[in-house]
Amino acid sequence: MSADWAPVLVAVVLFIVLMPGFIFQMPGNKGFVEFASHQTSGVSILVHSLLYFALICIFLLAIEVHVYMGSS
Numbered sequence: 470m471s472a473d474w475a476p477v478l479v480a481v482v483l484f485i486v487l488m489p490g491f492i493f494q495m496p497g498n499k500g501f502v503e504f505a506s507h508q509t510s511g512v513s514i515l516v517h518s519l520l521y522f523a524l525i526c527i528f529l530l531a532i533e534v535h536v537y538m539g540s541s
Contacts, residue, residue, distance in 0.1 A: 489513040
């Protein structure tokens with residue numbers, strides 16, 4: 470029996486991509502969007518958290534992404 474690794478992989482990839490200030494920050498400190506600023510604010514943490522929640526719900530509940538690894 471193989472395990473479904475989709476929830477783990479989707480959560481990790483989204484967490485890395487949506488870290489405020491790592492790749493982009495929305496809203497930025499000096500504009501609406503800043504790229505690679507490596508800074509953050511409370512508002513951007515809230516916005517990125519809402520984006521993370523929405524995207525993880527779409528990928529795991531609506532699209533039902535599945536990734537099986539190991540022997541069957």
